[in-house]
Amino acid sequence: MREYLLGNAAIARGLLEAGVGLAAGYPGTPSSEIIETLVDLKGDRSMHVEWSVNEKVALEVAAGASWTGTRAVATMKHVGLNVAADPFMTLAYLGVGAGLLLICADDPFCHSSQNEQDSRRYAQFASVPCLDPGDPEEAKDMTIYGFELSEKFNIPVMLRPTTRVSHARADVETGAIPPVRAGGQFVKNPARRVALPVHARALHTELIAKQKAIEEALETAPWNKLTLRGNVGIIASGIAGLYAEEAIRDLDLEVSMLRIGTYPVPAKMICSMLEHVTRVMVAEELEPVVEEQVERLARIVNPAVEILGKNESISREGELDFLRVRNAIARMQGIQEKAALPNTAAGILPPRPPALCPGCSHRATFYAMRKVFGKKAVYPSDIGCYTMAVGMGTVDTCLCMGASITLASGIRFGGETEGICCSLGDSTFLHGGMTGLLNAAYNRARITVAILDNSTTAMTGHQPHPGTGVTATGESTVLVSLEALARALGAGQVEVVDPYDLEKTLQCFQRAKEFPGLSVVIARQPCVIKARRSGARPRAFQVGEECQGCGICVDFGCPAIEFEGDKAKINNLCTGCGVCAEICPGSSIQEVRR
Amino acid sequence: MRTSECDIVIVGVGGQGVILISDVIGRAGVMAGKPVRGAETHGMAQRGGSVINHTRIGCRFSPMVASGGADVLVALEPAEALRFAHFLSPNGVALINTRPVLPVTVTTGAARYPPLEEILAPFEGLCRRAVPMDATAIAKKAGTAQAMNVVMLGALARYIPLKEELILGALCDVVPSKYLDANRKAFSLGKAEVE
Numbered sequence: 001m002r003e004y005l006l007g008n009a010a011i012a013r014g015l016l017e018a019g020v021g022l023a024a025g026y027p028g029t030p031s032s033e034i035i036e037t038l039v040d041l042k043g044d045r046s047m048h049v050e051w052s053v054n055e056k057v058a059l060e061v062a063a064g065a066s067w068t069g070t071r072a073v074a075t076m077k078h079v080g081l082n083v084a085a086d087p088f089m090t091l092a093y094l095g096v097g098a099g100l101l102l103i104c105a106d107d108p109f110c111h112s113s114q115n116e117q118d119s120r121r122y123a124q125f126a127s128v129p130c131l132d133p134g135d136p137e138e139a140k141d142m143t144i145y146g147f148e149l150s151e152k153f154n155i156p157v158m159l160r161p162t163t164r165v166s167h168a169r170a171d172v173e174t175g176a177i178p179p180v181r182a183g184g185q186f187v188k189n190p191a192r193r194v195a196l197p198v199h200a201r202a203l204h205t206e207l208i209a210k211q212k213a214i215e216e217a218l219e220t221a222p223w224n225k226l227t228l229r230g231n232v233g234i235i236a237s238g239i240a241g242l243y244a245e246e247a248i249r250d251l252d253l254e255v256s257m258l259r260i261g262t263y264p265v266p267a268k269m270i271c272s273m274l275e276h277v278t279r280v281m282v283a284e285e286l287e288p289v290v291e292e293q294v295e296r297l298a299r300i301v302n303p304a305v306e307i308l309g310k311n312e313s314i315s316r317e318g319e320l321d322f323l324r325v326r327n328a329i330a331r332m333q334g335i336q337e338k339a340a341l342p343n344t345a346a347g348i349l350p351p352r353p354p355a356l357c358p359g360c361s362h363r364a365t366f367y368a369m370r371k372v373f374g375k376k377a378v379y380p381s382d383i384g385c386y387t388m389a390v391g392m393g394t395v396d397t398c399l400c401m402g403a404s405i406t407l408a409s410g411i412r413f414g415g416e417t418e419g420i421c422c423s424l425g426d427s428t429f430l431h432g433g434m435t436g437l438l439n440a441a442y443n444r445a446r447i448t449v450a451i452l453d454n455s456t457t458a459m460t461g462h463q464p465h466p467g468t469g470v471t472a473t474g475e476s477t478v479l480v481s482l483e484a485l486a487r488a489l490g491a492g493q494v495e496v497v498d499p500y501d502l503e504k505t506l507q508c509f510q511r512a513k514e515f516p517g518l519s520v521v522i523a524r525q526p527c528v529i530k531a532r533r534s535g536a537r538p539r540a541f542q543v544g545e546e547c548q549g550c551g552i553c554v555d556f557g558c559p560a561i562e563f564e565g566d567k568a569k570i571n572n573l574c575t576g577c578g579v580c581a582e583i584c585p586g587s588s589i590q591e592v593r594r
Numbered sequence: 595m596r597t598s599e600c601d602i603v604i605v606g607v608g609g610q611g612v613i614l615i616s617d618v619i620g621r622a623g624v625m626a627g628k629p630v631r632g633a634e635t636h637g638m639a640q641r642g643g644s645v646i647n648h649t650r651i652g653c654r655f656s657p658m659v660a661s662g663g664a665d666v667l668v669a670l671e672p673a674e675a676l677r678f679a680h681f682l683s684p685n686g687v688a689l690i691n692t693r694p695v696l697p698v699t700v701t702t703g704a705a706r707y708p709p710l711e712e713i714l715a716p717f718e719g720l721c722r723r724a725v726p727m728d729a730t731a732i733a734k735k736a737g738t739a740q741a742m743n744v745v746m747l748g749a750l751a752r753y754i755p756l757k758e759e760l761i762l763g764a765l766c767d768v769v770p771s772k773y774l775d776a777n778r779k780a781f782s783l784g785k786a787e788v789e
Binding site: 002003004006029030033111112135164167168169170171239242243245246249250252321322323338340341342343345346348349350351352353354355356357385388459461551554555557559561562563571 | 595597607608616617620621623624628629630631632633634635636641642643644649655656657658660661662673674676677678679680696697698699700701702703704705706707708712713716720
């Protein structure tokens with residue numbers, strides 16, 4: 001049956017068809033919908049699906065399950081693999097029980113990320129095979145194939161979709177869903193499971209030795225396709241293969257084409273191509289992973305061949321698309337390029353950047369923070385919705401998950417004498433902030449840490465975490481107290497406040513600022529999107545005739561407040577948080593009594 | 595050489611229901627036995643930002659419509675119509691909801707929202723036909739302003755190579771049954787706007 005599926009839903013479907021018994025992940029765009037779809041489709045299957053506390057945890061949980069003979073998967077976004085890099089590198093040595101798949105979704109162009117690192121490099125670094133799908137159906141089929149490959153060669157396998165695969169939709173052929181492949185028993189084998197130096201040396205030798213066999217198996221995998229047609233060739237990987245095929249159709253050209261979907265790359269196919277052509281273009285997004293292999297092989301089989309790639313035609317940053325690849329091919333062939341149409345008329349439009357939602361409690365927290373700590377204070381921040389408050393002057397840094405607290409510590413130890421108040425969300429704190437808080441306490445950093453607790457992982461689509469008391473599959477579980485955690489990690493002063501109560505929040509930040517040590521403010525208010533979905537009835541507010549038009553409420557930046565003539569007006573986006581009413585110096589914003 | 599039977603670009607503001615339109619026509623396309631490709635905006639950009647969705651019916655290539663290649667541009671918000679107008683093919687059709695959603699840059703006074711006439715004027719030379727409509731008001735007539743996207747879907751239905759029954763069938767699959775009557779009404783009112 002053919003279904004119209006999101007790439008990530010197709011991958012989830014592939015996991016079910018592969019009989020996966022455990023799935024663990026940490027939310028991150030563009031990977032989050034894989035676990036979410038599994039939760040939706042799980043039904044009463046005896047499958048364990050979890051949101052893990054972070055990516056390292058997810059991969060280790062998945063490895064443990066694999067070692068009991070249960071097919072397992074860990075899902076994450078590309079930067080999550082940095083967190084999981086420690087287990088990833090050594091798992092390549094130790095190998096698997098049942099198949100172990102790592103799904104790492106890359107984000108060329110940083111649509112929703114802080115960098116655009118290329119995970120194919122990680123796979124190469126770890127000597128782990130990598131599958132690079134071009135569309136949702138390929139992603140689904142590769143998911144199933146990945147488990148077979150993992151079991152055949154006793155090695156974890158990486159599936160690396162990009163945003164344009166994970167968040168593409170396409171008609172996908174779905175197959176039967178077999179029972180879960182569950183083992184259920186851990187078999188002791190210290191030589192394979194205990195990475196002592198004496199074992200690791202032998203396992204490293206084995207890892208290198210099996211590369212040749214993996215390469216040979218991938219050579220005949222259905223994801224690598226070679227068509228020899230003319231003396232000019234194109235080698236393209238992942239989605240770039242689709243752009244290239246569309247360009248060849250559009251230009252109506254006779255050229256040789258090699259589509260690559262696996263790493264290690266199919267060296268024999270590349271050599272056949274290089275022996276057949278006089279000029280070849282390598283089209284791939286981000287790093288020249290394929291190109292380097294093509295250059296290496298060309299030195300052996302055809303040193304005279306002209307190789308075009310990152311230096312000439314294909315950018316190393318951002319995304320490719322049909323037009324970019326088409327024009328690169330056109331340039332190579334001396335054909336007229338097709339210019340992207342300029343959109344000069346759009347110059348009159350106001351920008352529409354993503355922004356904190358109307359009524360978002362983060363805005364109120366930042367407002368109070370800034371009022372207390374002032375303009376000169378330093379505000380390290382973190383990864384989450386709140387990064388969008390960069391315009392409020394309270395986001396001075398954003399590096400990686402949890403780095404707000406550690407950067408704040410380093411900035412203090414580096415000699416900064418102004419106030420330092422850092423901010424991070426509840427999910428981010430649990431993911432990567434706890435160790436930083438422990439370190440700040442231990443090393444006596446005098447900083448304030450604001451945990452913006454909206455009781456969900458909001459930016460990625462409201463996934464639960466240990467501070468919510470609910471598991472990925474909706475069962476109730478232990479509700480971990482952030483305040484108890486902060487105290488246990490050594491914070492000297494910990495207070496919880498409702499950011500919608502502006503007066504109390506200001507007082508709370510004032511006490512935190514004055515505290516001679518490490519202070520923590522937990523600003524707690526459920527995410528407005530979630531609150532609305534759960535049926536919370538908003539209060540209604542209006543601006544009275546007495547409004548002086550001072551603009552203080554508008555500067556607060558809530559999209560629900562606008563100016564009509566010379567007076568403020570509350571529009572229909574208002575969620576009724578009431579913070580603007582507290583800010584208005586003339587008390588002109590009043591609740592409408594119903 | 596054409597690489598897709600019909601290329602559609604659907605734009606709007608995060609939360610307006612752009613994805614529903616593409617999901618319905620994509621499903622209808624698959625029911626018709628055609629290959630369909632789509633590309634969506636998720637994550638950070640959704641939070642009140644501009645969103646763009648590409649849907650290609652009868653296409654086996656990449657999910658993205660090229661600049662200058664859209665047969666239909668469906669805009670749920672007028673400024674977003676103009677922001678993505680360069681996707682329109684000269685033979686294309688633009689369906690534009692005229693109800694503005696002010697971005698935070700405008701509500702805070704940092705930028706100006708141009709008058710509707712200024713936004714719509716450039717479409718004159720850009721495409722074959724531009725149809726402005728107050729889809730939000732039409733949806734209210736159908737029973738709920740929330741069905742604005744389905745009004746636009748109804749208008750879009752006339753310009754895509756898919757039978758109306760299939761589109762309505764797919765719509766029934768994705769909207770909750772209690773809103774079905776309002777959505778059907780919104781669909782037919784939208785369709786009437788372009789007839």
